[in-house]
Amino acid sequence: xxxxxxxxxxxxxxxxxxxxxxxxxxxxxxxxxxxxxxxxxxxxxxxxxxxxxxxxxxxxxxxxxxxxxxxxxxxxxxxxxxxxxxxxxxxxxxxxxxxxxxxxxxxxxxxxxxxxxxxxxxxxxxxxxxxxxxxxxxxxxxxxxxxxxxxxxxxxxxxxxxxxxxxxxxxxxxxxxxxxxxxxxxxxxxxxxxxxxxxxxxxxxxxxxxxxxxxxxxxxxxxxxxxxxxxxxxxxxxxxxxxxxxxxxxx
Numbered sequence: 001x002x003x004x005x006x007x008x009x010x011x012x013x014x015x016x017x018x019x020x021x022x023x024x025x026x027x028x029x030x031x032x033x034x035x036x037x038x039x040x041x042x043x044x045x046x047x048x049x050x051x052x053x054x055x056x057x058x059x060x061x062x063x064x065x066x067x068x069x070x071x072x073x074x075x076x077x078x079x080x081x082x083x084x085x086x087x088x089x090x091x092x093x094x095x096x097x098x099x100x101x102x103x104x105x106x107x108x109x110x111x112x113x114x115x116x117x118x119x120x121x122x123x124x125x126x127x128x129x130x131x132x133x134x135x136x137x138x139x140x141x142x143x144x145x146x147x148x149x150x151x152x153x154x155x156x157x158x159x160x161x162x163x164x165x166x167x168x169x170x171x172x173x174x175x176x177x178x179x180x181x182x183x184x185x186x187x188x189x190x191x192x193x194x195x196x197x198x199x200x201x202x203x204x205x206x207x208x209x210x211x212x213x214x215x216x217x218x219x220x221x222x223x224x225x226x227x228x229x230x231x232x233x234x235x236x237x238x239x240x241x242x243x244x245x246x247x248x249x250x251x
Contacts, residue, residue: 005066005206012198035160035188039195042156047149051141059142065210066203072217078241081224084112085234093118093229107131107218111225121229128222136215143207150200157192161185220244 017027048056087095097116103109110131114124164185220241227237 002067002069008202009198016194016198029183030187030190032184032187032191035164035184035191038160038163038184039153039157039188039191042159043149043153043192043195046152046156047145050148051145055138055141055145058138059145062139062142062207062210063203065207069210070214072213074217074220074245077217077221078224078238078245081221081228081241082234082238085224085228085232085237088115088228089231089234107135108221111221115225115229119229121226124229125222125226128218128225132215132218132222135218136211139211139214140208143204143211145204146200146207147204150196150204153196153200154189154192157189160188160192164188216244 017030020030021027051059084096084099087099093115096112100109100112100116103112107128111124111128114127119127162185164182168182168185224237224241227240
């Protein structure tokens with residue numbers, strides 16, 4: 001569980017509500033159904049128009065990472081790769097075949113299968129790099145979906161404000177309707193700016209950080225498998241892979 005995400009959300013919204021309360025405002029004044037529909041409905045619609053279904057569905061899957069990111073235990077992975085290198089030296093590359101069915105990660109399965117098939121190290125590296133690039137591009141696009149929402153929300157909020165002011169101008173002769181129109185105008189702007197800067201953009205940046213971390217883990221695995229294909233010394237492989245612990249902060 002990513003406790004910082006929960007704390008961040010609570011601090012952001014509690015600060016706004018507390019500041020509004022201390023300034024003499026009423027929390028109920030920030031609740032406006034029409035503004036909510038205009039801002040979030042319009043933002044969602046524009047986002048659906050921009051992205052294909054597969055990216056939208058992937059973004060929903062990745063949204064879980066905000067509070068429960070995928071665990072990357074690089075130390076365990078390094079130890080596993082080193083054990084593979086020892087096994088390959090004892091039994092040959094075909095000795096790794098029995099491990100493939102026990103691996104849960106499809107990426108690792110691909111790498112081990114290429115090793116067992118006797119592919120050249122360069123061919124293995126190229127195949128794994130292609131797999132990494134495809135996954136990275138897909139996941140970055142999914143993270144950018146929230147970034148796009150952060151761009152649309154303030155603009156849609158302004159549209160909501162203009163619509164509210166239009167209703168104000170239409171009802172100048174009826175003072176009883178002026179307050180409702182003005183409230184929609186200002187609350188729509190708040191919804192747009194607040195959702196963009198307190199929700200959508202932070203989520204996009206957090207997901208990009210997770211995508212980068214996963215990409216580095218995959219790069220490390222690809223390097224280790226390629227090193228095994230090159231018949232490098234297990235100790236040298238371990239030393240080489242340990243550099244990723246510094247980069248990822250997983251020491």
